[in-house]
Amino acid sequence: MNKRIKRQLRLLTIAAATGAFIGLSGCASTSDFDSLQSQLNAQINAAAADAAAAKAEAAAASAKADQAFNTAMEANKRSMDTEAKIDNMFKKAMHK
Amino acid sequence: MYKIILFLVTAACVYSVQAETWTLPPADIDVFGQIRTTTTSRKETLLDVAREYDIGQIEILLANPNVDRWLPDDGAEVILPSRYIIPQAERQGLVLNLPEMRLYYFPQPKKGEKPVVVTHPVSIGRMDWETPLGKTKIVDKRKDPTWTPPQSLKDEAIAAGGPPLPDVVPAGPDNPLGQYALRLGTSSGSYLIHGTNKPYGVGMRVTHGCVRMYPEDIERLFDIVSVGTQVQLVNQPIKLGWIVDTLFIELHPPLDEDEEKYANYERMVMQAINDFFALESNRASNSVVEIDNHALKQAIAEMSGMPVQISN
Numbered sequence: 001m002n003k004r005i006k007r008q009l010r011l012l013t014i015a016a017a018t019g020a021f022i023g024l025s026g027c028a029s030t031s032d033f034d035s036l037q038s039q040l041n042a043q044i045n046a047a048a049a050d051a052a053a054a055k056a057e058a059a060a061a062s063a064k065a066d067q068a069f070n071t072a073m074e075a076n077k078r079s080m081d082t083e084a085k086i087d088n089m090f091k092k093a094m095h096k
Numbered sequence: 097m098y099k100i101i102l103f104l105v106t107a108a109c110v111y112s113v114q115a116e117t118w119t120l121p122p123a124d125i126d127v128f129g130q131i132r133t134t135t136t137s138r139k140e141t142l143l144d145v146a147r148e149y150d151i152g153q154i155e156i157l158l159a160n161p162n163v164d165r166w167l168p169d170d171g172a173e174v175i176l177p178s179r180y181i182i183p184q185a186e187r188q189g190l191v192l193n194l195p196e197m198r199l200y201y202f203p204q205p206k207k208g209e210k211p212v213v214v215t216h217p218v219s220i221g222r223m224d225w226e227t228p229l230g231k232t233k234i235v236d237k238r239k240d241p242t243w244t245p246p247q248s249l250k251d252e253a254i255a256a257g258g259p260p261l262p263d264v265v266p267a268g269p270d271n272p273l274g275q276y277a278l279r280l281g282t283s284s285g286s287y288l289i290h291g292t293n294k295p296y297g298v299g300m301r302v303t304h305g306c307v308r309m310y311p312e313d314i315e316r317l318f319d320i321v322s323v324g325t326q327v328q329l330v331n332q333p334i335k336l337g338w339i340v341d342t343l344f345i346e347l348h349p350p351l352d353e354d355e356e357k358y359a360n361y362e363r364m365v366m367q368a369i370n371d372f373f374a375l376e377s378n379r380a381s382n383s384v385v386e387i388d389n390h391a392l393k394q395a396i397a398e399m400s401g402m403p404v405q406i407s408n
Contacts, residue, residue, distance in 0.1 A: 094300060
């Protein structure tokens with residue numbers, strides 16, 4: 001009889017210890033996860049901010065490139081117009 | 097082949113003596129001259145190069161579409177298009193092909209001399225002042241001519257807001273006729289082949305119907321052409337010719353007034369080839385000519401004003 005009680009008590013102790021361990025380890029895991037989550041969120045936010053900044057810079061660069069291209073095209077057209085005008089003036093100057 | 101080599105060697109010999117005079121090829125060869133190249137310096141324009149080598153302004157532009165006319169790159173290679181197909185005309189006297197803006201002179205060879213052909217660039221009449229076509233003669237030669245501006249020109253000068261033209265411009269550096277003039281018999285003698293006080297316009301459509309030459313060219317022509325010389329004025333933007341059994345084509349832009357007619361230039365080229373073969377049907381050689389369509393299309397696309405081989 002004593003033996004049986006002792007065995008039951010031992011089982012109960014083991015169960016209590018396991019429960020306590022599980023309970024303790026559960027509390028520690030949630031905290032780490034939150035911390036990790038917040039770090040991750042911070043990193044994601046930073047990356048998103050970096051991406052947004054890069055996108056804005058790319059857009060600005062693209063706009064500048066477009067502007068430069070348009071300026072070059074305009075300059076080219078003006079140059080061609082000027083050359084055509086010079087050609088015409090030259091031709092007229094060669095008339096009697 | 098022997099004939100071609102002999103012709104090229106003798107042609108080169110004559111060429112070395114005088115830049116614009118070439119040995120006249122035999123009847124079964126229509127092509128003469130030589131394509132050469134030179135390089136430009138920053139101080140030159142294409143106009144300077146053209147004058148130096150006796151080439152017209154439009155000719156040098158057609159041959160060098162990628163070289164800037166006013167600011168060629170230092171050391172830029174310039175093609176000198178001094179190779180020509182003789183126009184379809186009698187090989188005697190003067191032949192002037194208007195769209196090509198070039199004159200050919202076939203002097204009568206003296207005894208023991210080889211026949212030669214002399215060629216020079218010219219300016220012709222602009223759109224509203226066309227140079228007449230057809231066969232005529234030189235009826236007068238005049239050194240230090242005076243110029244009497246026609247009423248139409250006087251009116252044009254006033255309409256343009258410029259100073260009125262005088263009734264007569266005396267001989268001298270301001271005379272637009274230059275120092276020499278050859279009068280054509282056509283249109284009551286109102287057209288001249290003359291020099292100029294504006295030599296950089298030679299090879300363009302800038303005159304009032306007269307034919308203008310570089311001063312140095314008209315000076316030489318004046319000495320060797322006599323009154324009574326036949327003059328043929330032709331309109332051949334598409335020229336075809338043989339070197340024995342090989343066919344060449346030389347393409348020039350049509351005159352402005354013919355632009356509508358030449359709107360489909362490729363079709364006009366095909367028609368010209370057919371007409372040429374029909375004319376040449378009595379040719380001594382009966383060999384079949386196969387047209388190289390790729391070369392022909394490229395020649396049409398480039399319209400370089402230089403002879404291009406179009407048969408295999």
